[in-house]
Amino acid sequence: MRRLRNRSLAALAALGALALTGCGTGTHPSGAGAAPTAAGGTITAHPFMRLTPVHDETGMTLLEGPVFGEDGKLTVVDVTAPAGAPKVLRVDVRKKTARTLFTDARGAYTSAQFSPYDGRLYLTDFAHGEIVSLAPGGGDRRTFFTGEVDGARMRPDDIAFDRDGNLYVSDSLGLSEGEARGRVVRLARDGGNATVLADGLAATNGISFDVGYRGLWISELTENRISYLPVEKRPGATGRHTAVRVDAGLAQTDSIAVDADGNLYQALHGRPAMAVYDKYGTHLATVRVPARAEGLESATNVAITPGGTRAYMTVSGPAGGYLYTFDALAAGIRQSNGG
Structure with missing residues (x-):
């Protein structure tokens, strides 16, 4: 709902002010919803565990960025902790x-992702426009990037890594003003050479490479659309284009993930659900929590077990922050984790 988004922004602004003063690999795990047999079907997600309560200090909790590490454990961030x-x-x-x-x-x-270059865990600090990294065990915090890019400090939301460890960041610049100033920023794996690859976006949020690393799927929060941005120069390649218009009603397009078949899992902020599309924009399914679930208002992201189909969706609201599970349409890959 719009109310949840407004509360999220208020909480992030408050945090910024404070700063100034089984992972199983089987293809059909038990307890997961069965995959739909027809386009536009429903996949039911089931409650797995409650991770966080609503915090008294911020008035909410908002889970994001689920990503599997090499140890098989899942890392999750709480944006408003x-x-x-x-x-x-x-x-x-x-x-x-x-x-x-x-x-x-x-x-x-707002997101977490392991680098294929140095194995460290990278986090986007939305409130301060920074990207930091941690050792896999959680220590050795380092500031990877801070400062302006082309005259403006980023509002980094999600991250995608290419095979070499370079970062592609969804910059939600202009979100609080309601202006289409969002960007996609590329950072070299050493934190240098910041380059704007695309601008004029409507609150850039989700970002993920396609299966072949030829281009980026980008969700634009305030326009409820998924755009595609080619990054590999090849014959016939054109610039960014609108790929999918998401019919989300009062909800908005949040983070995005891609499975081994190239299917897109578009999370919905303001509704505890995900819309699933194939790479040509055909709506394949909607992942939903059971109708009886109360106090859950947003599904922000998903991690699919590497090599398996067990998916873990981050869901939050007045009831707290939860992981829900379902059976994805194809196996998990790097693009199905983090961001």
């Missing part, structure tokens, strides 16, 4: 346990 509360959690999906991986008094982290 207050100072000292768990801001990055490590979840053992086999044991259904969670522990604090990292916290601080400053950041509002």
Whole structure:
């Protein structure tokens, strides 16, 4: 709902002000919703575990950025966690346990992603326009990038890595003003050579490479559309174009993931659901939590088990922050994790 988005922005602004003063690999795991047999079907997601309560200090919780590490454990961020509360959690999906991986008094982290270059965990700090990295165990915090890009400080939301470890960042610049100033920014793997690849976007949010790393799928929050941006120069390649218009009603397009078959999983902020499309824009299915679930208002992202189809969706609202599971349409790959 719009109310949740407004509360999210208010909470992030407050955090910025404070700063100034089983992972199973089977293809059909038990308990997951069955894949639909026809286009436009429904996949039911099932509750897996509650990770966070609503925080008194910020008035909400908002889970994001689920990503599997090499140890098979799932990392999740809580965007609106207050100072000292768990801001990055490590979840053992086999044991259904969670522990604090990292916290601080400053950041509002909206995504998490492991680099294929150095193996570190990268986080976007939306409130401060920074990207930081951690050792896989949660220590050794480093500022990877801070400062302006082409005269404006980023509002980094999600990250996608190419095969060499270079970063592609969805910059939600202009979100709070309601202006189409969003960008896609490329950063070299050493943090240098910041380059704007696309601008004039409507609050850039989700970002993920396609299966072949030829281009980026980008979701634009305030226009409810998914755009495609080629990054590999090849004959016949053209510039960015609108690929999918998402019929989301009061909800908005949040993070995006891609499975091994190239299907797109578009999360919906303001509705506890995901819309699934093939690479040609055909609507394949909608992932939904059961109708009886109360107090859940937003599904922000998903991680699909690498090599398997067990999917873990981050869902949040007045009831708290949860992981829900379902059976994805194809196996998980790097593009199905994090961002």
